[in-house]
Amino acid sequence: MRVLLVEDDAILGAAVRDQIAADGQSVDWVQRLDAAADAMRGAAYDLVLLDLMLPDGRGIGFLKTLRSRGDVTPVIILTALDQISDRIDGLNAGADDYLVKPFDLAELSARIGAVARRYNGNPNPIISHGDLQIDLAARSIHRGGKPVPLTAREWALFEAFLSRPGQLLSKAQLEDKLYAFDAEIESNTIEVHVSRIRKKLGNTIITTERGLGYRLGAA
Numbered sequence: 001m002r003v004l005l006v007e008d009d010a011i012l013g014a015a016v017r018d019q020i021a022a023d024g025q026s027v028d029w030v031q032r033l034d035a036a037a038d039a040m041r042g043a044a045y046d047l048v049l050l051d052l053m054l055p056d057g058r059g060i061g062f063l064k065t066l067r068s069r070g071d072v073t074p075v076i077i078l079t080a081l082d083q084i085s086d087r088i089d090g091l092n093a094g095a096d097d098y099l100v101k102p103f104d105l106a107e108l109s110a111r112i113g114a115v116a117r118r119y120n121g122n123p124n125p126i127i128s129h130g131d132l133q134i135d136l137a138a139r140s141i142h143r144g145g146k147p148v149p150l151t152a153r154e155w156a157l158f159e160a161f162l163s164r165p166g167q168l169l170s171k172a173q174l175e176d177k178l179y180a181f182d183a184e185i186e187s188n189t190i191e192v193h194v195s196r197i198r199k200k201l202g203n204t205i206i207t208t209e210r211g212l213g214y215r216l217g218a219a
Contacts, residue, residue: 001046001116001159002177005029006036006062007078008054012101016049016078019105020112024139024152026177032056040066044176045073046163047116052079052090060093067094074115078103113137116163127162129216132201134162141201148200153178157193161206161216170213190214 003020007013008031020027028043030036033054039045048066052059063075076097077090090098096115099108117136127134133142139155141148150158156177160169174190194206194214204217 001025001112001156001163002043003027003047003049003112004036004039004043004045005049006033006054006059007031007049007051009051015105016108019109021152023109023112024155025112026156033059033062036062040071040073044173046119047112048073048075049112050075050077050095052077052081052086060089063090063093063095074119076108076111076115078108110137129162130202130205132205136162143201150197150200154193154197154200157190158197158201161214165216168209168213168215174214 003025005013005016005020005027007016007029010031013029013031017027017029028039028045030039031054033056036048036050040048050059050063059077059079063077066073066075074096075094076099077095078099078101079086079090080101082100087098096118097111099111113136127136131144133145135141136159139150141150141158157174160174160177171190178189194208198205202217206214207217208214
C-alpha cells in the first residue's frame with residue numbers, strides 16, 4: 001500500500017513515516033497542501049493521512065476538494081482538534097476516520113489496516129487463498145500451516161494483488177507501489193520480486209500476461 005502523509009510537524013511526521021515503513025508500506029511525506037496536491041496528481045495513493053492545520057491552509061478544504069471531484073481515496077484525519085464539532089466536520093467532509101493527537105502509533109497502524117480492508121471489500125483481516133492463510137493486520141502468511149516471511153517490498157506487491165483479485169496490474173502500477181522505498185527501482189525490479197514471491201508462495205500465485213502485466217492466480 002502506498003500512503004501519502006500530509007503533516008507539517010517534523011517530529012510527529014518522522015515518527016508516523018517510520019511506523020508506516022516498519023509496517024511494510026511505502027510512504028511519501030509532504031508538509032504543505034500544495035505539495036500534497038502535486039503528489040496526488042503524480043501518483044496513485046491507497047490512503048492519505050491528513051493533518052487539518054497546515055502552513056498553507058486547512059486540510060478540511062483540501063479534503064472537500066478531493067471529494068467534490070470524485071476522488072474516493074481513503075483519508076484518515078490526524079489532528080489536535082478534538083472537539084465533537086471538529087470530528088463531525090471532518091467526517092461530513094468525507095474523511096474515513098479521525099484520530100486525535102497525541103495518538104499511539106500502533107493504533108494508527110490498526111486504523112490504517114481497517115480502512116484499507118473496508119475499501120478493498122474485505123473487512124475481515126484473515127483471508128484464505130488456496131493453501132495460504134493471510135493475516136492482513138499482522139502482515140503474515142502461512143502456507144500449509146508454516147509461516148512464510150516476505151520482505152517489505154514483496155509484501156507491498158503481494159498486497160497490491162490481494163486488494164485487486166482478478167485484475168490485471170501493469171508493471172508501472174506495481175512499480176508505483178515501491179517508489180517510496182529507499183532503494184532504486186531498476187528495469188527488472190518487478191520481475192525479480194514476482195519471481196521471489198512465486199518461489200515462496202507457489203508458481204501459480206501470480207500469473208503473467210506477456211506485455212500487459214500480472215494478476216493474482218486462481219486459488
